[in-house]
Amino acid sequence: MAADTLRKRNLPTASPTDTSPAFGDGGTGTSDHPAGEIKYGAWSQVLRAMLLLTWFNCGAVCINVTQFLGAPLYWWNKDYYYAYMALTKQSFAILGIAATRWFTPTKIRVSWDKDLRGQFHKNTAGRLETTFPERLVYLANHQVYTEWLYLWWFAYTSKMHGHIFIILKESLKYVPVLGPGMMFYGFIFMARKWASDKPRLEHRLEKLKSRHSGPMSGSAGLDPMWLLIFPEGTNLSANTKRISTRWAEKQGIPNTKHVLLPRSTGLFFCLQQLQGTVEWMYDCTIAYEGTPKGGFAPDYFTIRSTYLQGRPPKCVNMHWRRFAVSSIPLNDAKEFEKWLLDRWREKDDLLEQWYETGYFPGDAEAADASRGISKAGYIETEMTLNNWMEIGQIFVVLASAALVVNVGVKFFRLFTTAR
Template sequence: MDTTSDDALRKRTSQSTAKTNGHDNIPKTNGVTSDLLKKHGHPAGEIKHGTLTQIVRAILLTTFLNCCTFSIAATQFLGAPLYWYNRDYYYAYMALTKQSFGICGTAGTKVFAPTKVRVSWDPELKGQFRVSSTGRLETSFPERLVYVANHQVYTEWLYLWWIAYTSRMHGHIYIILKESLKYVPILGPGMMFYGFIFMARKWVSDKPRLQHRLEKLKTRHSGPLSGSSSLDPMWLLIFPEGTNLSRNTVKGSAKWAEKQGIPNTRHVLLPRSTGLFFCLQQLKGTVDWVYDCTIAYEGTPKGGFAPEYFTIRSTYLQGRPPKCTNMYWRRFAVSSIPLSDAKEFDEWLLARWREKDDLLEQWYNTGLFPSDVNSADQSKGISKTGFIETEIRLNSWLEIGQIFVVLAAAALVVNVVLKFFGLFMTLK
């Protein structure tokens, strides 16, 4: 979240698309992307599906997402009265519907944009990653944490929600979003049920709203899915850059660096600290760790911008998702973070982001993030080099049934009641 950035970090300009040498959806901006395409080609190769197939895929994907979101939204409204009957059951019920959306996103990605993931981590996280006997990533992160990441493409939140899924925490994720999203039909009310935090990027109005939501995240319920700790499970996802890395936002970040009189970064935007600082202050004593993920997409050339290659169309319709999504994980004890002084925290966060910038420089030069070789364990699916390579997928396709089970049961009950009513009227 970014509550102090200038307008340059929030502006989007419409860009024309090019269809050159079989590569489309690439903006014609200063000729830089075109030059990189000629030199490197598209990171995911040529278009795999023609126009007709893309239309069919769009229909199928839209149908699947609409069915899932409608079913989840209806399930939420059916369970809303629980709020006045029993709060413990209400929050457990909503956590189940949040799991359903995580399942929907993971299933949709697996079918329409299958993506390999290469994961590595700081030595301090040894033992928190393994591969199941069926080849799925499993993580053992804490029940309560704040996690941050650099922001490159619009679908990043799907990958990070999947990480929560690997820890069985996909029903307890909370995301800070821009306020306009809550007005999206069906999805907006659904995210409000989820307890997501909507921000207008006006600190005067955002601060009390954020404080209210954070107070909610410091509660304890004793119902199902309430976790094993003294507080409810919670993964709070924040993108400190406030927006994704693009040609326009890089310019805004450079202007900000010049204004502040500090060196600019190469592969990330300068982070804004106000929102994260406030969250950690409010959650202090209830959260022990900040987890940090550095993300990079295979094939994106140095100087290129991932959103210009991996658009929604190219990723989900043309069959050109990232060949590999690379993740490097670190964590920082909240007790070690300076939370008593805003300026010290700003310096701390900027230092972490410069480290992230260095990690990405290594990745651009070698194609790999650092790895913990001492974590190598074939029994846990960790290679000799300390990496885990897996893919985004569900534990079982049967989990999709969870999305529709409540609505199907409600429909069955209504059908039975109507039949009995019809029978009664006939006998009468």
């Protein structure tokens, strides 16, 4: 999408926001912060932190124990093993979505290019539903550390939250509870040393081209798979932007304003390996309402300010595009690098429009009140669960195991007493 096309859109304008760095740590109470004043005092923040940690840690431990209980399925029936782990992956998505809904209700505004028309609508309860393919690779610019949670929720809207795979830095593998859980999920850990990363990545991608016939195996063909990649490699901040700028100067290429220059090697290899098994690559451009032009979202929307102080982004904006894998130059690394950089410059233009107007371009021709699509061609919704009973999925296996053990102990005592 060309930059001049983006600028021709006649959309409402957003008011400028104060850019003072004094609010970067989320610790001040001034109303000049883009999300307003701190809503919770120090003791309330401590209480919220304890409640959040209790909910998240208890849920994560339950899921992790559930995974270990199901691990022997791998040697008995791999179809059931992968279905079981997909269900535990769903449970983790439910855990994160519920925490966000309770502690920091978040409005989401979704827009899309015209060729995605028909893949988005709101159900009668006002929740977003999407009809994306069962297998795809999807990309996003990276601004805040919780980005993966919003993109996992988006997979939830297509009922694919049990089939997401994320490429992560290797150090996360050693985080207690979460690290082993992510290994069970089949997430891909990278050391950022291509000599050691390449064979590991090749092995994991080969597994993503497999097919199982058991539950959760999809409608047809290969196993469902949403592979999430952040080509920038890290989130946008003052430091990473300086590094990206120096790299642009060293390479003699124009710099970007609102994104980091993408790294192409890993994505190029993934698309090469998955070629013929994935038809589409989807791209999401994310922006957080309240981030001033030239500012950095992590300076304003930290975990502390978002979840504890009650100052989340007023709206998380997502704009979706897609590209046919067959149209992407995958025979030449240099051509692909240029292709990806061009797409990232388009993303930069999208963000420029968003900073100027407060909106990404909408598909106005798709406006349909019955499907929840506004006259401007976007959908506004909230990040929440479709049914709160889904929370029971997190604990059902562990509760069932505890019940079986309890009944077994009682029978054992009864038997030994009778003797």
